[in-house]
Amino acid sequence: MRVLLGLLLAFVPAAPAHADNVEPDHVARAAAIRPDDPGYAGQWGIVRTRVNEAWSSGRGNARVTIAVVDTGVSRLPDLAPRMLPGHDFVNDDDDPTDDNGHGTMAAGVAAASGYNHTGIAGACWYCRILPVKVLDAKGAGSYSDIAEGIRYAADRGATIINLSLAGVDDSQQLRDAVAYADEKGSLVIAAAGNEGASRPDYPAAIPSVLAVGAVDEHDARYSWSNYGAGWVDVTAPGCNPAQQVNGVIGQFCGTSSAAPLVAGIAGLLASTDPVPTIAEVRRALVGGRVDALRSLAALPYAGDTVKPTVAFGATPSPARGVVTVSAAAADQHGIARVQLYAGGRLVGSDAAAPYTFRWPSTTGTVALDLRAYDRAGNVTQIRRYVRADNTAPALRVYPRASSVTARATDASGIARLELVADGKVAARYNGYLRWFGIPAHARTVQVRAYDRAGNVRVATVRR
Structure with missing residues (x-):
């Protein structure tokens, strides 16, 4: 029997938003990345989930593939450079072009390129995108096509499989496809559904699938989002700006929008070193509203050899009196502490951002050293020479x-x-x-x- 799935979609065209054309701000009180993409000003979900802060330590990796099993994906400039060849199971050909718009928007939320003056900034800028068309132009598709699409994505090494679709009926066919993806090492993420009900929708309610509900900017559940502590694993912002197939930016609302945001964050986690298992990524994401920094910190870091990044904030030169020295530091698994040395002597140690120090300046040229330690013990040191003057003219x-x-x-x-x-x-x-x-x-x-x-x-x- 052919079972049709309702598409989870709300798209409201909006006037393009404009963000300031600025470089990333690396001072301690503004360590988050602010991309120059036109739609970024409206991406409150990226800020709320601290993805913009997680970007300071990583923006994805080409070894990670996010499969978008949906209405297809159109080759927008924000997506095309990282799109892999895909398949259309609706028309049985190798052209997964989107004839609805839903899949393209989902792909953008997960993985649109950031800092390229174009469209929006997806969560995982460098992850590859595998387009798999299983829903038709009206947003409906059979369980058999969806199951084939899941298997296809798993066979092609998809790290993450995003399913922004839902049906009310359970299915052994879907369960078998998800089990197959699990065995292949793929993490399947699915929208919980938009009926505002606690009744499980599928494939989200399959136990190994990461089921995503939708919340607003205050972390309150949208009235239309399905819910249930027994089967919804995590929530995420449910209204995110996205590009339609014609490039117009508008609000993409629904658990269909929340799921790819989680998929993009999963891509960031999977991009870290040492490479985490899919089970570790899943455990790091589960619970409450998704938080990219919290999830990164929850990953195992044994064997991590990647050094953290650290930068000075604004430091006056010449310096006088007691000077506040600020710093920014980031690491894929979290910063343990940042220390400031002046002339080889320890000034102070700070274990939480914003990293700030009070330095009683002397007179003459002084070497200031910042040392940032990550949780695995890797350390990065940078130096800045500052001239101090505490002598009257x-x-x-x-x-x-x-x-x-x-x-x-x-x-x-x-x-x-x-x-x-x-x-x-x-x-x-x-x-x-x-x-x-x-x-x-x-x-x-x-x-x-x-x-x-x-x-x-x-x-x-x-x-």
Whole structure:
């Protein structure tokens, strides 16, 4: 008997959003990556699940393939460079072009290229995409085609198999196909369904399938999302911007949208070293609303030899007084601690972002070293030379009856000279040498010299 599946889809065209064209911000309080893709400004789900923070330590790997078993996938510029040859089980040919739009949007949420001025930023930028068409132009398909599509993806080495589709009936045919994919080492992820019911939908309710429900920006379940602690394994943002087959960006809502976001995060996890097993990836994802950083930290890290990344934040030079030094650090399995050394001496150690240190600066050129340690003990050290100046400038004054000439010198350079009459600034000059006229009837007169580090020297001219 042929069983048809309802497609889980809501697509509302929207005016293109615009993000600032900026480079990744590597200071400690802004370590998350902000891509320049036009649709990124509306991708609250990426931020909510901390995928943008996980990008600091990895954005996927070409060894990981995400199979999109759906209505097909069109070769949009955001997807085409990483698309593998696929198959159409509806028309029995090798052209899995999308004639509906649903599969293309699912593929984009999972794996659209990021930071390329195009479309949106998918979760896994460098994962490959395997298009498998099992649903027709109306979004319906038979269990037999879906089962064949799952087996096809598994045979071609798909690491992740995304199924943004659901039916109300259980099926041994689907169970056998999922078991086959399990044996081949594929993680099958499926949408829980959009009836707002606790009744299980399939294939999501098959025990080894990772079933995904949908939540809003406050982590509350969308009223239309299916639910059930006994069979829904994880939730994810259920409304995500995506490109249709014509390239238009709009809201793609449903558990059909939540599932590929989890698939993309699974791709990030599978891209780490040492390579985790599919069972380890699944365990890291399960529970509550998906969180990319939490899931990365849950992976085993024994055997990890990949060093973390670390960068200085804004550090004043010349430095003066007690200076706040910030840092950003990232690692595929998490940062254990970051340390700051000044002139070879430990200033401080910080185990949680944002990484900040208070350094009592001295005078002269000082080597500042940042050391970042990951959970496996790998360490990365970087150095920055900072000139410290805590010495006031030299100042000479040449007073006359109604004027004064001031000359200041300092290794850091002079920022400005000020004439102060009766406690108020009467004149200011940005330079090191200046003649000032003294205001009539001024009783107290001083000259102040400021160096570029902010140190000040005061000379009294008249009392």
